Amino acid sequence: NAGVTQTPKFRILKIGQSMTLQCAQDMNHNYMYWYRQDPGMGLKLIYYSVGAGITDKGEVPNGYNVSRSTTEDFPLRLELAAPSQTSVYFCASSENRVNTEAFFGQGTRLTVV
Amino acid sequence: DQQVKQNSPSLSVQEGRISILNCDYTNSMFDYFLWYKKYPAEGPTFLISISSIKDKNEDGRFTVFLNKSAKHLSLHIVPSQPGDSAVYFCAASDRATNKLIFGTGTLLAVQP
Numbered sequence: 001n002a003g004v005t006q007t008p009k010f011r012i013l014k015i016g017q018s019m020t021l022q023c024a025q026d027m028n029h030n031y032m033y034w035y036r037q038d039p040g041m042g043l044k045l046i047y048y049s050v051g052a053g054i055t056d057k058g059e060v061p062n063g064y065n066v067s068r069s070t071t072e073d074f075p076l077r078l079e080l081a082a083p084s085q086t087s088v089y090f091c092a093s094s095e096n097r098v099n100t101e102a103f104f105g106q107g108t109r110l111t112v113v
Numbered sequence: 114d115q116q117v118k119q120n121s122p123s124l125s126v127q128e129g130r131i132s133i134l135n136c137d138y139t140n141s142m143f144d145y146f147l148w149y150k151k152y153p154a155e156g157p158t159f160l161i162s163i164s165s166i167k168d169k170n171e172d173g174r175f176t177v178f179l180n181k182s183a184k185h186l187s188l189h190i191v192p193s194q195p196g197d198s199a200v201y202f203c204a205a206s207d208r209a210t211n212k213l214i215f216g217t218g219t220l221l222a223v224q225p
Contacts (some may be wrong), residue, residue: 004156006224009114022163031211031213033137033213041217041218042117042119042202042215042216042217042218043157043202043215043218044215045212045213045214046209046211048211048213050211056210056211056212058212059212059214086198090156090157092156092157092213094128094213097145097164097206097208097211097213098144098145098164099145099157099164100161101147101162101212102147102157102204104149104156104157104158105156106155106156107154107155
């Protein structure tokens, strides 16, 4: 039981490049989330999903896209990377919305230069 | 617009004493609250939670108090241990949107 797995752990992108951050969970959780954490700041919600085929914008969705074609996977796509997207990205999943905790991956440290 | 606020960026306490971490929220649609602990270079890990129908939940050394009228919750750790040194995040779940919103975190340092 791996929990929430994020890949890659580290990545350096050039301005204007694109990439996909992968997130997979093996707990059959319905809810999945993407957050970013900037230095000295809290976790900001980028996108979230309450089930396969359903996604919604969070607090800071601009510059990102997501898809949820399966229960297990929730990839985050960065198009036209910008220095402002330099951050640590965390994926999380939870069974449902209440009375259950969200489990987090180890994070992806992304630098855009 | 910060819906979940942790106004103390850092807190330092002596080993064995009580640590009190505070969190305020503005959204009345929040009905479930959680505390997470985060060590450097790791993902956050769940600590304790509370439903809005309760005002207290206890788990070992950790107790969370919820004051709905004040839109305030707090995490008490007693006795504090050096291994408790970490960043603590407060989070809230919005029943209207299904969003899970986090605060900015408080860095707790427990001095031996």
